Amino acid sequence: MTTLTTPAPASPRAHRSHALADSVTMLRRTLLHIVRYPGLSIFVIGGPVVLLLLFVFVFGGALGAGLPGTGTVGARAAYLAYVMPGILLMTIAGTAGGTATTVSMDMTQGITARLRTMAISRGAVLAGHVLGNTIQAFIAVAFVLGVGVLIGFRPTAGPLQWLALAGLLAVIAFAISWLAVGMGIQSKTVETASNLPLLLTFLPFLGSGFAPTDSMPVWLQWFAQNQPFTPFIETVRGLLLGTPLGVNPVLALGWSALIALGGAVWSVAIYERKSVR
Template identity: 70%
Template sequence: MTTLTGPQPTAGGVRPHGYVVADAVTMMRRNLLHMIRYPGLSVFTILGPVVILLMFVYVFGGTLGAGLPGVDPAGGREAYIAYVMPGILLITIAGSAGGTATTVSMDMTEGITARFRSMAISRASVLAGHVLGNTIQALIAVTLVLGVGVLIGFRPAADLLEWFAVAGLLIFISFAITWIAVAMGMQAKSVETASNWPLLLTFLPFLGSGFVPTESMPTWLQWFAQFQPFTPFIETVRALLLGTPLGWNGVLAVIWCVVITGIGYAWSMTIYERKSVR
């Protein structure tokens, strides 16, 4: 008979705290394998923002860029690609939430999550695996979309430290948005509903400073645009990449990440615990 060593599951099938990280990594690997085996969602996450980028730069860029403050009309398109790129990166992150909500909902409806709940693994790790896996997928997508931007003329002015700051912020934003997506996937009654809910997140960069300055919007819309989370996200990324004034946007971006992460985690775990006692 084989003797098991190390910490064993406690009563009720709950793993000791020492296994929480290992369980989360195992679940993360499972989700990354899904990305490899079913690449359709990942491809769509990349192609969608790329199409939006190309359309806005080559169809609308000349006109919209010429309307930016202090821009020579003759160089409107070049100025606009620099302005719009941060918003495109945030759309990429928001778009990745749809894949997360869909996979979470599939696990819920197919009984896979219920099976995990009956196993001796950390409950938090089941959801954390989705979050960590999607955060990695979102960063891969952001890198590829940024590469397309560079190919068509985007020229960031960030130094090495600023690049590290951009990477750190994008990781934090992806982490926060993914927790919301997990909650949406668990709350949804069907896979189809789960895939639609995160579309609300992809509209927020359009209703912020992603494509035009908020000052150009009607007064009633300016208030929403200035105080919703994606505007400080975009403005912070833009300031770090292009050297524009940062102001309080960096602080607001971090605060919003903390708030969104807390809401998403609490929402997800509440649903998970409620369904665990059924």
């Protein structure tokens, strides 16, 4: 007589390996999407470059005149050094629009529904978008920084500062990516998904990215000094140019952890809720 046996449940290690393999597969899909649809990448890189050139060559002479140390390096060069960290953080914020758009397209065009019917880890679907956007943001930042160097930006960072800068930007991009994924899942239309992350690109303007916060009205100073992009920018500025860091690195990492955790919990909760419909 043949005895039927029930297969043993997969071990936690097997589940982790399966989820990791699925995440790599979804990451590859996201990267292929970036390569096949370069328009979003061009917009992500082109927008910050245009703003950089505009602020430096059109407004830099006037805006840089009031910055400390202007007399020794020139107004335009001083403002280029000041504004570069804000432009880099704006570049990272700008990648959120592309991620939210692609996630919304997957949700509205039935691609995500099809993935749910396949033997793919649900977490891997979201992780693929997050990791893909983090890589795209890193490449975009490197390109924009290269443009800054070409027009005269001269960072004073040493090897350790560059390493710390790379790690910090990767952490910030990872956090913003989770937030962007949540925006994409939440949005009912692709148009809404593409517009909602634009709010993030305004935060460097309302922080220390383009002007010192002490030059702002009192009511705006409070917001500028207590929003996440100000410690992001000040930490990048300190690593690139040697300005005092203070508690900004701690605040930057704290804000990144909070945004990443909040974005991940939000994204997974919405994804799971829509998966049961």
